[in-house]
Amino acid sequence: MTVVATRTRDRILEASLALFNAEGLAKVSTHRIAAELGISPGNLHYHFKAKQLIVATLFRHFEERLSACMEAAAQVDALDDVWLSLHLTFEAINAYRFVYRDVDYLLNEYPDLESRAQALTARNLLAARSLCTGLRQAGVIDAGIEEIEMLALQIVFSTTCWFTFKRLTPKRSSVAAHAEPALAAYYTLTFLSPYVVGEARDYLNYLRSKYLR
Amino acid sequence: MTVVATRTRDRILEASLALFNAEGLAKVSTHRIAAELGISPGNLHYHFKAKQLIVATLFRHFEERLSACMEAAAQVDALDDVWLSLHLTFEAINAYRFVYRDVDYLLNEYPDLESRAQALTARNLLAARSLCTGLRQAGVIDAGIEEIEMLALQIVFSTTCWFTFKRLTPKRSSVAAHAEPALAAYYTLTFLSPYVVGEARDYLNYLRSKYLR
DNA sequence: GTCTATATGCGGATAGAC
DNA sequence: GTCTATCCGCATATAGAC
Numbered sequence: 001m002t003v004v005a006t007r008t009r010d011r012i013l014e015a016s017l018a019l020f021n022a023e024g025l026a027k028v029s030t031h032r033i034a035a036e037l038g039i040s041p042g043n044l045h046y047h048f049k050a051k052q053l054i055v056a057t058l059f060r061h062f063e064e065r066l067s068a069c070m071e072a073a074a075q076v077d078a079l080d081d082v083w084l085s086l087h088l089t090f091e092a093i094n095a096y097r098f099v100y101r102d103v104d105y106l107l108n109e110y111p112d113l114e115s116r117a118q119a120l121t122a123r124n125l126l127a128a129r130s131l132c133t134g135l136r137q138a139g140v141i142d143a144g145i146e147e148i149e150m151l152a153l154q155i156v157f158s159t160t161c162w163f164t165f166k167r168l169t170p171k172r173s174s175v176a177a178h179a180e181p182a183l184a185a186y187y188t189l190t191f192l193s194p195y196v197v198g199e200a201r202d203y204l205n206y207l208r209s210k211y212l213r
Numbered sequence: 214m215t216v217v218a219t220r221t222r223d224r225i226l227e228a229s230l231a232l233f234n235a236e237g238l239a240k241v242s243t244h245r246i247a248a249e250l251g252i253s254p255g256n257l258h259y260h261f262k263a264k265q266l267i268v269a270t271l272f273r274h275f276e277e278r279l280s281a282c283m284e285a286a287a288q289v290d291a292l293d294d295v296w297l298s299l300h301l302t303f304e305a306i307n308a309y310r311f312v313y314r315d316v317d318y319l320l321n322e323y324p325d326l327e328s329r330a331q332a333l334t335a336r337n338l339l340a341a342r343s344l345c346t347g348l349r350q351a352g353v354i355d356a357g358i359e360e361i362e363m364l365a366l367q368i369v370f371s372t373t374c375w376f377t378f379k380r381l382t383p384k385r386s387s388v389a390a391h392a393e394p395a396l397a398a399y400y401t402l403t404f405l406s407p408y409v410v411g412e413a414r415d416y417l418n419y420l421r422s423k424y425l426r
Numbered sequence: 427g428t429c430t431a432t433a434t435g436c437g438g439a440t441a442g443a444c
Numbered sequence: 445g446t447c448t449a450t451c452c453g454c455a456t457a458t459a460g461a462c
Binding site for chain 1: 236237239240314315316317318320321322327330331333334335359363366367370371373374377378380381382383400403404407408421
Binding site: 008039040042043046047 | 445446447448449
């Protein structure tokens with residue numbers, strides 16, 4: 001049945017994503033994925049002729065989800081929306097964290113993803129720039145062109161690499177795993193703080209007191 | 214001869230470092246290293262019983278070099294020295310870029326390095342904080358405790374992840390490879406700019422005009 | 427110290443029966 | 445669609461001659 005086939009296909013993608021995120025692309029073999037699902041390696045191969053195809057499919061899903069975040073981000077013009085937008089972006093990246101946590105391995109192993117990953121970053125930069133100019137026009141921040149350029153770069157840099165860096169800082173047991181994206185969003189939001197003017201400053205301080213705990 | 218033995222050992226480390234940096238830890242096998250040196254795999258194994266030992270040795274060298282950078286950084290109290298210090302740090306990280314460019318793979322493959330890598334980051338954060346408070350005491354920047362905390366984090370974050378992120382931005386052929394650390398240092402220095410006061414501002418602008426080309 | 431030859435195991439991928 | 449069985453290649457690591 002096609003229905004059943006599709007189910008299995010989706011289950012493979014689901015399980016692969018979970019394993020890749022948890023243990024890293026390199027450590028998860030196709031055998032392992034099959035075992036996790038209780039199916040045979042042969043069956044898995046029927047649905048995906050190569051591991052590369054699983055990875056490529058997941059990467060496409062990631063592109064789509066992140067692109068949606070970016071479109072939303074480009075429209076933002078209030079500090080409150082910035083935080084939400086960053087939060088959603090971090091959640092997207094966290095849901096597919098195997099991509100950025102191990103970019104070097106990923107791109108070495110599957111070179112055809114390199115240009116797509118670069119294009120994604122480029123669009124991400126455009127969206128961040130657009131977000132910043134939106135904030136300036138709304139009078140939320142006061143920043144020159146060069147400063148905005150810098151801000152956009154910082155935002156994209158931190159969304160991209162945050163979870164990679166996280167692994168290099170000792171775990172704080174006090175922080176629940178699901179709270180990570182919210183914290184990361186707060187951290188990134190703080191980049192804006194030197195440039196925030198007017199009553200938006202108060203809101204930023206409110207956020208600070210709320211999340212610095 | 215012990216002398217010759219040592220030579221070969223060092224050559225192995227040298228070649229391994231070069232290959233790891235150029236192609237990534239995962240893609241470079243011990244056979245490959247041996248072939249590159251024109252020695253046999255058996256001979257390589259005589260000097261290093263396992264690939265892990267090569268990696269561990271290189272990692273120790275990296276720790277030592279980066280630690281020296283950090284000690285120097287902690288003493289800095291002028292904007293000029295900050296740039297130099299950042300530059301040297303980026304050069305150290307660039308010289309051993311296989312470490313941070315593929316941390317996730319590295320730590321998954323050699324778990325005993327994880328705590329050492331975290332300790333290194335922790336010390337790095339301390340040094341950065343010390344650098345920032347030094348700048349404040351010297352009157353170069355005007356920043357509160359929380360802001361300094363944030364600055365230190367930004368500095369360490371960017372030194373650690375910059376070259377990883379670099380791979381996600383399209384190559385600009387105009388930038389020579391050896392100039393990368395200098396550019397990265399400039400980028401990181403700019404984090405300070407919102408907080409720089411007095412005549413130090415002029416110097417920062419000078420650097421900007423010099424490196425923004 | 428250096429070599430050749432080889433053991434061992436794993437991961438990706440396939441063939442063909444059911 | 446799913447299975448079992450298997451091939452192939454590579455990477456780590458070892459044994460033993462020179």
